[in-house]
Amino acid sequence: MQQIDTLIQARWIIPVVPEHSWHEGHALAIHDGSIIDLLPAGEAVRKYRAEVSLKLEHHALIPGLVNTHTHAAMSLFRGLADDLPLMEWLNGHIWPAEGRWVSPAFVHDGSRLAVAEMLRGGTTCFSDMYFFPDETARVAADNHMRATVGMILIDFPTVWAADADEYIHKGLKLHDEYRNHPLIKTAFAPHAPYTVSDAPLQRVQTLAEELDVPIHMHVHETADEIGGSVEHHQVRPLRRLEKLGLVSPRLLAVHMTQLEDEEIELMARLGGHVVHCPESNLKLASGFCPVDKLVKAGVNVALGTDGAASNNDLDMFGEMRSAALLGKAVAADASAVPAATALSMATINGARALGIDAETGSLEIGKAADLVAVDLGGLDSQPLYNPISQLVYASGRDKVSDVWIAGKHVVKNATLTTMDENMIRQKAVEWGRKILASDA
Amino acid sequence: MQQIDTLIQARWIIPVVPEHSWHEGHALAIHDGSIIDLLPAGEAVRKYRAEVSLKLEHHALIPGLVNTHTHAAMSLFRGLADDLPLMEWLNGHIWPAEGRWVSPAFVHDGSRLAVAEMLRGGTTCFSDMYFFPDETARVAADNHMRATVGMILIDFPTVWAADADEYIHKGLKLHDEYRNHPLIKTAFAPHAPYTVSDAPLQRVQTLAEELDVPIHMHVHETADEIGGSVEHHQVRPLRRLEKLGLVSPRLLAVHMTQLEDEEIELMARLGGHVVHCPESNLKLASGFCPVDKLVKAGVNVALGTDGAASNNDLDMFGEMRSAALLGKAVAADASAVPAATALSMATINGARALGIDAETGSLEIGKAADLVAVDLGGLDSQPLYNPISQLVYASGRDKVSDVWIAGKHVVKNATLTTMDENMIRQKAVEWGRKILASDA
Numbered sequence: 001m002q003q004i005d006t007l008i009q010a011r012w013i014i015p016v017v018p019e020h021s022w023h024e025g026h027a028l029a030i031h032d033g034s035i036i037d038l039l040p041a042g043e044a045v046r047k048y049r050a051e052v053s054l055k056l057e058h059h060a061l062i063p064g065l066v067n068t069h070t071h072a073a074m075s076l077f078r079g080l081a082d083d084l085p086l087m088e089w090l091n092g093h094i095w096p097a098e099g100r101w102v103s104p105a106f107v108h109d110g111s112r113l114a115v116a117e118m119l120r121g122g123t124t125c126f127s128d129m130y131f132f133p134d135e136t137a138r139v140a141a142d143n144h145m146r147a148t149v150g151m152i153l154i155d156f157p158t159v160w161a162a163d164a165d166e167y168i169h170k171g172l173k174l175h176d177e178y179r180n181h182p183l184i185k186t187a188f189a190p191h192a193p194y195t196v197s198d199a200p201l202q203r204v205q206t207l208a209e210e211l212d213v214p215i216h217m218h219v220h221e222t223a224d225e226i227g228g229s230v231e232h233h234q235v236r237p238l239r240r241l242e243k244l245g246l247v248s249p250r251l252l253a254v255h256m257t258q259l260e261d262e263e264i265e266l267m268a269r270l271g272g273h274v275v276h277c278p279e280s281n282l283k284l285a286s287g288f289c290p291v292d293k294l295v296k297a298g299v300n301v302a303l304g305t306d307g308a309a310s311n312n313d314l315d316m317f318g319e320m321r322s323a324a325l326l327g328k329a330v331a332a333d334a335s336a337v338p339a340a341t342a343l344s345m346a347t348i349n350g351a352r353a354l355g356i357d358a359e360t361g362s363l364e365i366g367k368a369a370d371l372v373a374v375d376l377g378g379l380d381s382q383p384l385y386n387p388i389s390q391l392v393y394a395s396g397r398d399k400v401s402d403v404w405i406a407g408k409h410v411v412k413n414a415t416l417t418t419m420d421e422n423m424i425r426q427k428a429v430e431w432g433r434k435i436l437a438s439d440a
Numbered sequence: 441m442q443q444i445d446t447l448i449q450a451r452w453i454i455p456v457v458p459e460h461s462w463h464e465g466h467a468l469a470i471h472d473g474s475i476i477d478l479l480p481a482g483e484a485v486r487k488y489r490a491e492v493s494l495k496l497e498h499h500a501l502i503p504g505l506v507n508t509h510t511h512a513a514m515s516l517f518r519g520l521a522d523d524l525p526l527m528e529w530l531n532g533h534i535w536p537a538e539g540r541w542v543s544p545a546f547v548h549d550g551s552r553l554a555v556a557e558m559l560r561g562g563t564t565c566f567s568d569m570y571f572f573p574d575e576t577a578r579v580a581a582d583n584h585m586r587a588t589v590g591m592i593l594i595d596f597p598t599v600w601a602a603d604a605d606e607y608i609h610k611g612l613k614l615h616d617e618y619r620n621h622p623l624i625k626t627a628f629a630p631h632a633p634y635t636v637s638d639a640p641l642q643r644v645q646t647l648a649e650e651l652d653v654p655i656h657m658h659v660h661e662t663a664d665e666i667g668g669s670v671e672h673h674q675v676r677p678l679r680r681l682e683k684l685g686l687v688s689p690r691l692l693a694v695h696m697t698q699l700e701d702e703e704i705e706l707m708a709r710l711g712g713h714v715v716h717c718p719e720s721n722l723k724l725a726s727g728f729c730p731v732d733k734l735v736k737a738g739v740n741v742a743l744g745t746d747g748a749a750s751n752n753d754l755d756m757f758g759e760m761r762s763a764a765l766l767g768k769a770v771a772a773d774a775s776a777v778p779a780a781t782a783l784s785m786a787t788i789n790g791a792r793a794l795g796i797d798a799e800t801g802s803l804e805i806g807k808a809a810d811l812v813a814v815d816l817g818g819l820d821s822q823p824l825y826n827p828i829s830q831l832v833y834a835s836g837r838d839k840v841s842d843v844w845i846a847g848k849h850v851v852k853n854a855t856l857t858t859m860d861e862n863m864i865r866q867k868a869v870e871w872g873r874k875i876l877a878s879d880a
Contacts, residue, residue, distance in 0.1 A: 078822070079829040083778035117820045281763035283833075285774040312833040313820060325722035325762075334725040338523035379865040380557045380753060383855070383872020385879075389519040393723075393752040398838030405804075425819040432823020439825075 005407060006030040009375065010061040011040045012387040016347050017362035020340040023388055028061060030369040033407035038363060043214035052409075056401075058376055060387045062343070063362050063369035064124025064146075064405060065316040066350025069216075069254045069275045069304025071130045073102070073110030074137075075117065076431045078308040080439060086222070086241065086284055093311060100438060101229040101431075102159055107132035109427045111139040116416060116424050117314050119145060121397035122372040124405045126133025127252070127275075127304070127354055129189040131160035134174050137184050143173075143418045144408050146370065148354050150189025150216050151175060153204060155197055162199040168207070175211060183406065185213070185356065187252070192218040193237035194225050198244060205245045214355055215246060219253035222286045227259050238263050247272045252353050254304065255280075256294075257287030264290065268297040273353035276345065278322040280306035291323065292331035295341060303342075317397040320346045324392050338394035374401040445847060446470040447490035448815065449481045450501040452827040456787050458803035460780040462827055468501060471680040473847035477805060492849075496841075498817025500827045502783070503802050504586075504810035504845065505756040506563025509656075509715045511551030511570045512579075515557065516871045520879060526724055527660070533615045533879065534749060540878060541871075542599055547572035549610025551579040556864050557754050560587060561837035562812040564845045565706040566613075567692070567715075567744070567794055569629040569656055571600035574614050577624050582864025583858045584848050586810065587773070588794050590629025590656050593644060595637055599822040604640040607868045608647070615651060623846065625653070625796065627692070627843060632658040633677035635664050638684060645685045648839060654795055655686060659693035666698050678703050687712045692793050694744065695720075697727030706729065708737040713793035718762040718783065720746035724758075731763065732771035735781060743782075757837040760786045762831050772865045779832035813842040 009027040015038065027044035029037035037044070060437055107130065118126060125146035128136050133149045140147035151171025153164065161167040171188065176182040180410050190196040190202045196204075208215050220226065229237040238259075241247050256274045262315035267274065303323055304371035305314045318338050321340045329339025350362025360370045375381075376390055376399065384390050403411035410418050449467040455478065465792065467484035469477035477484070506571035521533035546569065558566060565586035568576050573589045590613025593604065601607040618624040628644045630636040636644075648655050658715050660666065660677055669677045681687050689711035696714045707714065716729050734741050743763055745754045760782045767777025791801025800810045815821075816830055816839065824830050843851035 076823060078834060079825045082826070082829045082833060083775050085773065087777050089774065113819060113822065120820070279765055282769040284771050285768040285776070288769065308834070312829070315820075320764075322765075325719055326766075328725040329722040329728065332725050333525065334529065334723065335523050335525050336725070377865075379553060379861055379868065380560070380755075382553065382865050382868035383516060383875065384869075385519045385872065385876055386522070386653065389522045389752070394518060394521060394748070396836060396838065398836065421819055425817075425822050428819065428822035429824075432825065435823065436825055 002047060002350050004029050004031040004036065004048050004050050006052045006059060007044055007048050008054045008056065008371070010056040010059050012060040013038065013363060014060055014062045014388060014391070015344070015363040016063050016344055017364055019344055020388070028363060028371070030407050033368055035363060035365055035367050035369050037365060038289045046081065059373045059375050059401065060391060061363070062372050062374060062391065063347040064360065064372050064403065065122050065212045065346050066302065066354070067118060067123045067126040067314060067316050068252065068302040068307055068350040068353055069277055070114065070126045070128045070305055070314065071307030072114035072126065072128050072136055072214055073107040073130050074109040074307035074309045074325040075114040075314070076428065076435065077105060078312045080309065080435065082312070097435060097439060101435060102131050104132050106431070107135040108139060109431060111136040112419070112424050113428045114308065114314055115139055115145050116419050116421060119403055119411055119416060119419070120414070121315050121317065122374070122400040122403055123314065123316050124370040124372070125350070125360060126405060127187065127216060128268050131158055137174060137178060140186050141181065144183065144405055144410055146183045146360065146405055148185040148214070148415045149174065149186050150187055152189045152191065153200055154191040154195050155200070164203070168203060175213070177189050185354070187214040187216045187354070192221070192225070193240060201244050208250050211407060214252055214353070215250050216252045216254070218255055221255035222348070223258055229366060236263070238266065242266060242270070252302070255286060255289065257281050257289050259290055264297045264299065266292055266293070267299045272388070273300045273302060275302045275304045275353065276323060278326050279319060280310045282326070283310055288326070288330045290330060291327040292333065292336035295337070300349050300352050301345055302353040303345040315397050317395060322394050339389045342392050343388060369404050369407040370405040372400055372436045375399045375401050376394050441489040441596055442487060443478065443490050444469050444471040444490050445606065446492045446494070447484055448494045448496065448501060448811070449484070450460060450499050451494040452829070453478065453499040454502045454783070454828060455803040455804060456503050456784055457804055459784055460828070460831050467615045468803060468811070470847050475803060475805055475807050475809050477802060479787065483746070496813050499813045499815050499841065500831060501513040501803070502812050502814060502831065503787040504800065504812050504843065505786050506742065506794070506801060507558060507560050507563045507566040507745055507754065508692065508742040508790040508793055509717055509746055509754050510566045510568045510754065511747030512554035512566065512576055513547040513570050514566050514747035514749045515554040515754070516550040516868065516875065518752045520749065520875065523750070535848060536877060537875060544572050544575050546871070547575040548579060549566050551576040551870060552859070552864050553868045554754055555579055555583055555585050555749065556859050556861060558839065559843055559851055559856060560854070561755050562814070562840040562843055563754065563756050565790070565800060566626065567590055567656060567790070571598055577614060577618060581621060581624050581738060584845055584850055586623045586800065586845055588625040588627050588654070589614065590627055592629045592631065593640055594631040594635050595640070601707045603644070608643060615653070625794070627654040627656045627794070629656045632661070632665070633680060641684050641686060648690050654692055654732065654793070655690050657674050658695055660698045661695035662763070663698055677701070678706065680712070682706060692742070695726060695729065697729050699730055704733055704737045704739065707734070707739045707787070713740045713742060715793065716763060717741045717744045717823050718766050719759060720750045722766070724750055727785050728770045730770060731767040732773065732776035733778070738865050739786055740792050742793040743785040755837050756786050757835060778864040779829045782832050783828060809844050809847040811844045812840055815839045815841050
């Protein structure tokens with residue numbers, strides 16, 4: 001018998017690759033942080049002697065969820081200003097609050113709140129864009145969470161950097177610091193076409209090639225953005241990015257609610273990824289991303305929650321469900337964006353967009369053991385005809401019992417093992433009091 | 441000091457009427473099943489001596505949720521056939537399964553599953569439409585749940601009735617049986633304009649006036665329905681109902697995804713209610729209900745989950761959130777359908793539509809004590825700037841800890857007190873096995 005770290009038997013194992021498939025009565029063998037086998041449970045117990053052995057009789061075991069667009073620290077602004085027109089929300093509340101409060105301590109505590117919420121809800125990897133990304137990276141690394149942290153860049157000065165040189169310099173420093181980290185990666189994160197000029201975008205493009213990192217950017221979020229670009233640049237934003245050489249398999253274009261058919265074709269041809277944020281798009285009334293058309297054109301579509309200030313949670317189960325439901329309505333086709341596609345969007349597609357699909361995003365031998373156990377034994381999961389359908393349409397993050405990242409058991413019986421939940425909550429309450437007092 | 445049954449102190453009490461308001465550090469006094477007082481906690485403990493006293497330090501206390509459109513028994517078909525085009529779903533799966541399986545036992549067990557799920561999730565009242573409504577009524581009555589049960593009517597023969605006479609006869613028998621029941625009411629439930637002819641609709645209209653009951657009907661669910669009506673009746677369905685005298689404060693028009701401005705004006709003028717089912721409309725790609733326009737025109741808009749076969753849960757928290765998010769996108773206005781409006785839709789508006797708003801739907805003195813305690817102490821509810829916003833945008837039914845209906849504590853620490861959860865789950869699993877075997 002072979003000695004291994006962990007053997008998990010589960011009622012259903014849903015590997016995501018191949019899509020639409022699941023195994024019943026199987027087990028997953030984990031050693032040194034990686035998946036080394038997936039086989040019938042009976043064989044597994046004959047073949048492996050595991051230090052830790054689990055039998056999850058009512059659970060589905062799925063790959064860890066990949067939240068491909070976050071502003072983690074903004075969790076401290078969760079619900080600060082809802083139900084307002086976009087510009088009033090930004091100008092009257094979010095920007096003033098950011099101007100007043102964003103600091104290393106704010107980003108540290110906000111990221112910690114976000115990471116705790118994400119872990120509890122089955123998210124094992126996130127792709128972030130915010131100021132003080134060094135703090136966010138540190139929080140993720142300290143708590144054994146996988147993350148791609150954005151080297152943010154914007155034309156105007158902020159508390160993080162004064163100009164393009166400083167943004168890029170600080171970004172590169174961050175990149176160097178985590179160059180060989182097993183869980184933390186970096187990506188360039190130029191904020192949006194309307195907030196970053198051509199010259200810094202060209203530098204980003206060149207540097208991204210050199211460093212071999214993704215480019216994470218808000219693109220075509222609203223109709224206003226399109227109008228502004230046509231006025232100032234005589235082309236729509238995506239065309240401008242294409243001319244600058246940014247539309248490529250490195251690009252994570254977030255939102256994409258405004259798309260003409262030829263732009264979908266352009267993304268497919270050049271291999272850019274779309275990060276769909278259905279709940280943020282709905283809440284800010286940004287528009288509808290044509291997910292079904294993108295998928296059918298062959299574009300890789302990943303999923304993100306956006307920041308908690310515009311969602312207002314970091315719940316990838318909710319996002320999966322919203323993506324599957326909204327995708328059908330937008331396509332006017334009840335067979336569009338089936339449950340298995342939504343699950344792929346929330347896992348392997350995110351990993352692909354981030355260029356880490358050799359490491360995570362599916363339950364395949366050789367990949368890191370990034371896993372989530374979801375309890376489908378409750379009466380609101382009955383009857384169960386199809387576990388993928390149940391996961392997406394009739395389940396929720398409250399069913400997540402256990403989470404592993406690279407083999408480490410970071411959530412055990414719905415309790416965080418690497419973080420002090422009470423302390424994080426208390427810190428968030430304190431920030432809330434201060435921020436509320438100043439939002440008058 | 442006055443002796444009462446129950447005194448509940450809660451961090452926040454959200455009465456819903458008036459909208460947008462909440463009380464901090466207050467208490468609700470309950471006696472003989474009714475709310476008799478709402479006052480500061482300090483005064484309450486001096487004024488009342490309660491048999492049961494609760495202090496909910498992290499909770500919001502809200503009115504019980506009213507699920508205004510269900511097909512409860514269809515919970516046994518939850519996830520049987522997802523992601524299919526509408527007609528393939530109906531013709532290939534749902535109708536054959538109904539033809540084969542619907543029986544008093546099926547409706548009994550399915551309704552019990554649905555009632556258990558709804559109670560656990562904070563729903564205290566539902567308005568149902570299905571075959572064997574006598575079984576659904578019995579399940580609700582036996583488990584102390586408030587319900588309005590539909591006297592169903594459809595042009596073709598089913599296992600429940602052979603023709604209009606028998607449908608109406610059986611409906612009236614049900615109405616008589618529950619005439620004086622404190623929790624169970626009845627409504628006429630002609631299925632839809634395209635499945636019920638003019639003559640039976642006219643009888644329903646006359647009888648509804650005589651008995652003083654609502655008329656619960658699917659109306660303008662899809663574009664196909666409109667086309668069919670124009671072809672066969674030379675008018676759109678709502679106009680036909682108007683001519684038949686059915687558009688009135690008795691009418692609960694469910695779905696209403698296809699609406700011209702003059703139809704919105706008609707509903708407002710004649711006082712008909714709309715029951716919005718956002719997740720079902722999305723999942724079946726039926727279209728988008730113009731909720732913001734309806735609300736602004738003065739139409740009362742309630743909320744329903746529809747059956748679990750097209751949702752796939754009976755989660756009114758999810759539905760509230762979906763209604764608030766989708767309502768903004770459809771209106772292209774981030775300030776449309778604010779959180780407080782969504783909460784009203786899920787509570788008082790449902791009660792109004794059902795004509796029971798003197799009894800339930802808000803926390804007002806004199807109304808029945810239909811209450812839900814929602815735990816907002818978790819870290820995913822922090823920081824908390826506005827409890828209504830948090831309830832709608834960053835909470836979920838998993839946060840429901842306690843539920844009371846007419847003062848009876850039906851969910852206690854997230855556990856059903858009137859129902860045997862294991863037995864219900866087991867029954868659902870058994871039905872699932874049989875149904876799956878026959879769905880080949």
